[in-house]
Amino acid sequence: xxxxxxxxxxxxxxxxxxxxxxxxxxxxxxxxxxxxxxxxxxxxxxxxxxxxxxxxxxxxxxxxxxxxxxxxxxxxxxxxxxxxxxxxxxxxxxxxxxxxxxxxxxxxxxxxxx
Numbered sequence: 001x002x003x004x005x006x007x008x009x010x011x012x013x014x015x016x017x018x019x020x021x022x023x024x025x026x027x028x029x030x031x032x033x034x035x036x037x038x039x040x041x042x043x044x045x046x047x048x049x050x051x052x053x054x055x056x057x058x059x060x061x062x063x064x065x066x067x068x069x070x071x072x073x074x075x076x077x078x079x080x081x082x083x084x085x086x087x088x089x090x091x092x093x094x095x096x097x098x099x100x101x102x103x104x105x106x107x108x109x110x111x112x113x114x
Contacts, residue, residue, distance in 0.1 A: 017049065017057050019100060022066065022085060022093040029070075031080035032058060058083055066092050 024030060024038040035058070036049040061067040066089035074080040085093065 015096075016100075017053060018061055019093065019096045020047075020049075021054070021057055021061060022089055022096070025067065025083055025085045026090070026093060029072075029082040029084040031072075031074055031082050033074075033080075035083065061089070065089075 020039050021035055024035045024042075027038075030038065032051070032054055036051075036054055040048050058067065058069075062069055062083070066086060067083045068086055069081050069083050072080060072082045
């Protein structure tokens with residue numbers, strides 16, 4: 001799903017990619033490469049989303065009504081599919097963000113236990 005950029009980077013919990021994709025699209029429409037770049041840059045180059053994981057995730061989210069897609073022209077003047085969050089996608093992202101916060105806090109408590 002993700003390629004490690006740094007030696008100590010770990011695998012992410014299943015389902016995290018879809019949450020990160022939705023987070024990338026919260027700011028506005030992006031094409032697939034733009035989504036992958038945003039995640040890579042925002043993670044301080046730790047996470048690199050592989051095409052083989054990204055495009056199936058975009059398709060799944062679109063089929064579930066969480067994203068909509070429209071064809072347009074990219075910044076390098078090529079035809080590209082631009083994805084954006086639907087209202088349902090925004091609701092799902094909020095729920096997933098809350099779940100993620102609880103999960104990461106719980107893991108942190110366990111890891112800090114004596």
